[in-house]
Structure formats: C-alpha cells, structure tokens
Amino acid sequence: MVELATPQAAAKFRSEVKPTWCPGCGDFGVLNSLQTACATLNINPKDLAVVSGIGCSSNLSGFMKSYGMHTLHGRGVAVAQGIRLGNHGLTVVSAGGDGDGYGIGVGHFIHAMRRNINVTYIVMNNQIYGLTTGQASPTTAKDHKTKSTPGGNLENALNPLGLALMAGASFVARGFSGDSQGLSDIMTKAIAHRGFSLVDILSPCVTYNKLNTYAWFRERVYKLDEKGHDATNIEAALNACLDWEQRIGLGVLYQVPRPTYEEQDPSLSEFGPLVNHKLGLADEDWKAVIQEFV
C-alpha cells in the first residue's frame, strides 16, 4: 500500500463544477480516488489530461481541475491515445463506463491494450446503462431483468479483465468504489505504471441496478494481495479474473514491464514530445525528397 496524499492535497484537482451524479452513486468514490492518486503522484494539474466518453461516469472529466476532453460515446480511449502521442510529457487518464468502454468502444479498448500507449483507463463498471435510464449493458448479469430485458438478460456478461489479459494488457486491476483507500492505492499504481493500464471499478448504480449493490459486492470482495496473489503470474491473473458469483478479488491482477508504444516509435523516443517538434521540412530534407521524385 502506497502512502496516499491527504484530501487537502487532492483538492487541487477538484473543479468548481458540482458532480451531477445521483446521491450514493459509486462514481463519487472513483472521482475522489482519482484526485487522491494524482496528488499522491505529485502530478501538476497542468500536465494532466482526463478524457472521457459519454455516460453518467464520463461526466467525470468535467469535475476534474485539469486539461481534458469530454468526447463521444465509446471514443474516449482513442482520443486519449492521440493526446498522449501528441504530448507524451502528459499524464493521460481515460475514464468511462461499461457501456462506453466494453460496448460501443470495445474495439478501441482491445487495441489500446496490445498497443501499450501509456494511458490509464478507469472504467466505472455498474453493469447497467444509467444515463439512458437502465438498459442492459455488456456486463449485465445473465437473466438480470432491466428495462431492455424485461424477461431477463439472454446474453452472458462480458469479462473485461479476462479480455484485457488476453489482449496483452501490461497492467490489469480491479477496484471497488466502496473501498476508497484500496481504490486510491490501485489507481496510484495504475497511473505510475509505464504502459496502458486498465482499472475496472465496481461502481454501483444506486438508481437502476438493484442487483449489483454495495451490499452485494461487500459480501464477495476480498483483497488479492492478502491471499498471496502473484501479479506477475498470468495464470494466477486468469484465475482471479474468473471470480464473480462467489467472491471477487480486488487489487492488481497482473502487471508486467513491457515497452510502451512511445518508447518504440523513434519519432517520439528520439525527438521528444511531438508537440514541441519543429514544423515543416528543412531545406536539406526538401532537396533530398524532391530528388526522390525526379
């Protein structure tokens, strides 16, 4: 467990906009933990970009005092990667919900992990579509009755952590918004990780999901590191990601060092952040390239 920053230190990441979430929403805890993690890592708010998609949880970017973009449904991860490639001196966090990231944006999610651009992706997973008033999401449990599945969900829930491990993610973790300290700890590690990091957060929707409640999660969650989990072992991680009905492990499931995209692209590793590059073609480059055409 890292030594976390104080709430006073975290407050500098708080924008003047009052969060619009329902009272009791799990996303309050996520926002707090993100601010705490950024303060713990001594990030300067001017060097932080928080990018979100669309949905209740994606409103998070507006509650942060930092740079950032509030983008399109499912596209936050793509925009976040662009920002990071544009300026790899920045800390880039992408935030969104399960519908945003595992439904409409699942393609970007998978490719971001194999690409390993240094972006921290926090998914507030409430197993429901909240902002559109309660339809089944990709992580809604089988047989769960929702507004769009009144006879019970006919589809199996997607396993985001399993997907992440198979897609080659270099950092995979699960947090719970009911465990503020633990979540801040995970987020600190995720942001500090070099490469793409996924933090799937159990973040209950108190309005539309009456199944996966705080109480439901509290009965099941346990700390992986207290059970001797080896986060460098892919098999142990795969086993842990299969947890759900009986027990749910919290913490870092998997973390391995792997070269980031930025480290491997010579235009970034040799020339520094793209935003600072000299624009246009120098005379000698121009002469050489024109010769190619003659």
Next chain:
Amino acid sequence: MAIKSATLWIGGAAGDGIASTGDILARTFSRTGLHLFAHNSYQSVIRGGHVLYQMHVGSEPVYSQGDKYDLLIALNQDTVDYHTKTANPLAGRGVIFNTDRVKLDPSLLPAGALAYGIPVGDLTAEFGRNPVMQNTVACGVVVFLLNLNWEIFENAIRSQFGKKKAEIGDLNVKMARKGWEYAKSKFQPIAGIELKGDGKARMLMTGNQAIALGSVAGGCAFYSAYPMTPASSIMHWLAPRAAKYGIVMKQCEDEIASINMAIGAGYAGVRAMTGTSGGGFSLMTEAMGLAGMTETPVVVAMVQRGGPSTGLPTKTEQADLFQVLGASQGEYPKAVIAPITVEDAYAGAILSLNIAEKYQMPVVLLSDLLLSEHMETVDPGAITNKVAIERGEILANVNGHGPYKRFKDTPSGVSPRAFPGVEGGQHIAASDEHDEDGILISDIFTNPSTRVKMVQKRFRKMDGALKELSAQSFVKEGPAQADLTLVGWGSTYKTLKSIRLALEKEGVKVNHLQFRVLWPFPAEGALKELQGAKKTLCVENNFSGQFAKLLRQETGYAFHAHIRKFDGEPFYFTPLLEKVKGVLKPGAPAVQHLVTAELDIPIKRVAVTA
C-alpha cells in the same frame, strides 16, 4: 506534320509487373523533359483480373490520360482480345506483344495499325526463364518505336532497381537492349509521332504523394489512418519517412479511432491529419462533429471512390460531396477544399492545415481516385518548402488575460487556445454544449441564451474563413465573355481545360470555372461569374449532379446543361469533346451521361456441372 504526343497503354493481369514497367517508361519520359499524365484502371484483386495502365506523353503539356492508344504493350491474351480494336487508326500505331504467349489477329487492328510481335523467348534465351522479362523487352521496343533517348531509358531502369539490386538492373538493361535491337532490325520508328523533351528533368508525382508531402511541409506531425483504397498511399508514403521527419504515422484499428486519435493529437497541440475514402468517412462523421463542437483542428484527406457501399473500390467518382457537407448531426463550422491538380493537392494540404488551426475546426481535403492515384509530371520549382504555416491564436501562457476561458466569445468567434502543459489554461473541451469556460450546460437545465451565444460564436468563424478563402475558391480561365462556360470542381480541371483549348482552336468562345473551395461556398463570386453567362455546362463524375445542386442551393443559379459520368472511369477527352459540342446545338438534352464502353470487360465465369 508529326503529332507531339502519344498515348501508351500497358495491359495485363494484376501481378504481371505493370506498375514497375509503367514507372520505368514514366521516368524515361519525365527525365527527357516530356510531360506525362498517367492513369491506372485496375480491379480489386491482387493477382489476375485486368489492369490497364494508360500514359499520355507529350512535348507540350498534356491534360488527361489520353484517348485511343498509339502503342499498347499487351502482356497477356486478354489484353489483345479486349483492346486490339481501340488502336489509334494511324500509320505505325499498334500492339506490342510476346509471340510466345499471345496470339493477335492483325485483321482486327484498325487500318494503319501494326502487330509488333516479339519472340521474347528466342531473344532472351541466354538469361534463363523469367515471366516479367517480356515487360522489359517490350520497353526496349517502345524506346525504339518512339525514338527515345537510350541513355535516359537505361538510367531509368537502373534507378528502378536501385543500388541494392544493381545486378538485376544490369540484366534488365541487357534484356531491354535485345528488344530495342530486334525492333531496329524489323520495324521503323513511328514517323507520325515526334516526342521532343525540353531537357528539364521533371518530377513524377501522384496526387496522394503531393498530399502527403504537402502535409509534412505544412507542419503536420501526426497522421492516423486505417487502410482504404484510394487513400492508403498517403499512409504508404509517410510510413517509411516518419522517423526521418520526426512525425507519427499511426495505423489504427478503424477509421473511428483514426479520426479520434487525430483529434486527441490536435487537442494536445499537434497539427494532425487523417485520411480515408467514402466508407471510412462514413465512420468518421460523428467525430467531425466532435471536432466542430470542441473546436479542435483536424484535417481529413477524403479520397472518393465509386459508391455506394463498397461500390467500386478501385474506381473514380465525385459522389461524396453531399456526404462531406452533411457529415455528422447538428450544425458546426467546417471547410471543404477540393484540389484541382497534383500541385494543388500539395498546396491544398497546407491550406487545409492552416484553415483547420486558424479557425479551430475540421477541414476536409476532398480528392478522388483520379487525382490521388494518377501520376503527373510536375515542373521543378512548381512546389517549394517555403510555405506559410499559420497556426492561429495560441497562448504560450494565459497570464494577464483574466481567468482563462477556452471558448471565449470573441468578435471573430476564434477563442485563443491553451495546450495541455500551459499553467492556468486547464479546461475540459466538451462534446456536450458548454459555456465559455467549457462547462457543460446540457445536463442540469440547458441555458437557452448560452446555447444561442455559443452557436453564434462558433459560426462567426465561418465569416472569417469565407473572407479568407473566397479569393481562391475557384479559378477562371478563358475570355470574360463566352458562348459557353464550362464548370467543374476538383480533379476534372485539366480535362476541362483541354476541352476549352480544343474548342478555342475551333473558334468557339469558351471559358472555364473550376471550383476548389466548396465550403464555405463562394456564393457571391460564383453568381457574379455565372449570372451573365450565355450557356453554362456543369461537368461532374456523379449521377445526381451534387455540385450543381450545391451551387443552386447557395446561389439560386441553375446550370443550363450537365454532363455526368459515374461508370468508374474518368472523363476521356474525345468523347467528352463530342458531348460538349452537342450541348452547343439546339435541342440538346439538359442532362447527359457519358460511358466509356470501350473498357467493358466480360466477367469470366467457370462452367458449373450439375
């Protein structure tokens, strides 16, 4: 009197080495100081099918891919079967073919044209077997028949194979010489053709190469794309040069990611661009609106091909104008720039990057397969790296301006940008409607006055863009007053120019307007030109006359006549000239379609037994 230009075709199947054969001849022409316009008609297959590479070369500028061929290199039997009849019916024109592989019935050739059979096997027995040998031998024959400079040709072969494959270069020179010597012993150079270069070594460039080069020279440092014909060659040109120039060329999982990444890079302060064709652009449209709403610069190189759906993946069309204009839900400022030549593709890329950053909005650089993939000679000095990179209002620090408002309501509508990393400039650029600070006004209770103010602020930028672009929105050539006014947009410029010049020679008073900025639409200037015109003819590569409709929508002016082509092939000079002359006659239909039926190829079917 000898004709100072020639049309040369190379026909065969995909995989027959047509591109490299074409390149060797093209380089021979360009280094001789000749002018070239080359277009490749090809199919969406990697091996097989039918490919027809058409080169129009001249001592003076040439403006299209040419018409009937003067020489055809037929690499397979299909080519002979399909195209023998299309030879220019003049003395010495004809088909060059390998008598070992291909049979040609000379009675099918038009009068005057010849069968130039070459026994490739006998000529090259000493070199061993190599299926593409016939291409090189045929090139040697072409050099003899067109009386081209051997030394320049030999160097063109050697540069094709490069220093790494110098031995293969040597071998090909020997093979080509065999073809040249055989031709010398059996044939005569074509007396009716005189190709004389001016000695200036010209550049050879495609539209996509010009776009790629222009983007780099114009300061683009980030290009993201998903492969799609006919836009992919921008990516292919940038990829191997990216590390040298310190730019990022990022291939993405799809077009949605491509444009969203480019928007992210643009937000970070990098000049960013993406590229695609119509299908990919369909996927990008939602993000066009994101760029518009968040006022993030992005350039989309949109290279049209035949649609709808997968349509004609390797064919040309100008039928995505409405898609581009109507991209994304809602209303937002944008610009659409349609370059009219290869040089203009270079300039258009730079202009697009400048407009995108100055007005903080998405810009579509609208090309098509013809412009993007055809190859042309470009005069030395026609393009330079001395270009103005105009980035608009950017704040290196926000001090002294009061609290920073990213979307400040200004007289120009342009709000100075602060890039991430600038102290005190923190803000969220939001997809939802927002106020000057960037705070969402959508979720609690939309403030109607703020909404109206922000929409007006964003659209005020279009006034500036129109003012800046109107003087360069179209080119006008020919006399001020004319009996016929030709109107086109984008890639059809040179073909229409050649029609104007031909009619002028015949004593017809004709002028020509070619539009290169399609949005903001130069309504005032266009109307001024058209109002007094006697007869106006709009020529475009689509079915429904999208440009004519756009012009009518913006000016109330309706063209008198229309010639449209949507068969996948570009306009050909002679058939278009005939049609245009028809328009001048009384009683001509208002809308006419053109088809290049000479290129109809039967579908090959296999026998199926029950």
